[in-house]
Amino acid sequence: MPTTAISLRPTPKRAHYDAVIVGARCAGASTALLLARAGLKVLAIDRRPYGSDALSTHALMRPAVLQLSRWGLLEPLLEGGTPIVEATTFHYGDEEITIPLNAGPDLPGLIAPRRTVLDRMLVDAARKAGTEVLHDMAVGDLFADTRGRVRGVEIRGAGRAALRVSADIVVGADGIGSLVAKCCDAQLLRSGAVSAAHVYGYAPVDPGAGYHWYFRDGIAGSLIPTNDGLACIVASVPTKLFDQRFRLCHARARTEVLEALSPALAEQASRAPEDARLQAFRGVPGYIRQAYGPGWALVGDAGFFRDPITSHGISDALRDAASLAHAVLDGSAAAFAAWQQERDLFANQVLDTTDAIAGFDWTLADIGERHRRFSAVMKAEVQTLAGQPMPDRYASPTMGRPTYRAPANQDEPRAPAGVSNPGASNHYRNRMGARP
Secondary structure, rough: OOOOOOOOOOOOOOOOEEEEEOOOOHHHHHHHHHHHHHOOOOEOOOOOOOOOOOOOOOOHHHHHHHHHHOOOOOOHHHHOOOOOOEEEEEEEOEEEEEEEEEOOOOOEEEOOHHHHHHHHHHHHHHHHHOOEEEOEEEEEEEEEEOOEEEEEEEOOOOOOEEEEEEEEEEEEEEEEEEEHHOOOOOOOEEEOOOOEEEEEEEEEEEOOOOOOEEOOEEEEEEEEEOOEEEEEEEEEEEEHHHHOOOOOOOOOHHHHHHHHHHHHHHHHHHOOOOOOOOOEEOOOOOEEOEEEEEOOOOHHOOOOOOHHOOOOHHHHHHHHHHHHHHHHHOOHHHHHHHHHHHHHHHHHEEEEEEEHHHHHOOOOOOOHHHHHHHHHHHHHHHHHOOOOOOOOOOOOEEEEEEEEOOOHHOOOOOOOOOOOOOOOOOEEEEEEOOOO
């Protein structure tokens, strides 16, 4: 009698890992790559399919390109057809200012790879380093010990019971709506005051094109060369204007904005196929969340989000992935505190300068100065990253296996009102409040 093969979802190969990373996009895959290269047993889990696309304007700034170069991934991206960007042009009304990029051995130019290219390469590199990566699987919850320290995750799949995997640390790299942040009650340290909306699509572009950023009163746009001979062409407006003008027809409203910015930019966008789809992001105010706690940490948009108008999200993700890897490998309270201090130093500056642009309260006379302030922040980032050693498992003075401990004063969670001892229960309790 013939039988039909049943395809089963992959399951983790271990019951315990040094680190479990929730999310395998830029931030998660980078963190996994660095920890695995240092010899740790790492599991990364992502709910989306391998190689799938993501909302992104693609543009990488100097800090991100430097990190990819240091990790040995820049050359493969260039060899795979990602165009190199050698100049950036700012269009302030009818004025154009072109800035050639000073090339160097680690920074030959800028790039803007499609996320189907960049994320896949980071995942492949993480796997090559020894990371176990599971796609099309969701983390449904976290679980903690009786003292409140996170000890692992619950993986949930259709048609089967939840599977528990324990870990020395759980890293949330799961974006704006981070489950890890919610389960761990990560504090909101700061919230931005503005948000902008962005609608983008792809159109053919001539080889050798650079970045182009367009600004007129109350609107902005960009042309960003990416893979396959295409450019990502973005129309950016305040979220309030998006709600008023884009609700009925994204395509028509986007075209109107692009024409107001530059007839040449609108003509470039019109070269897209008629059936080309547009992507829209309504906008979310920026924020900085608590970076870590007992047994957990946040990286990428899960911990820090800024408006995409400055195209700095991937740079932040790769910078913080490296710094977090150092803290995890060291394992001391001081290392985690230093990581959050450094992250917050840059995050606050990036959020300040990004909100100054995304608020659309500027004039053409002062927007250039806001961009110069943002450029100064990036220069400081590059200097810091250039002097940072690669994460090393045995760089810690202890010369032993890291313990990934959170600061001792956070091992015991603060008691809720009316509870004298939050660790008194003898039961494990997951972070959502349900008992196993």
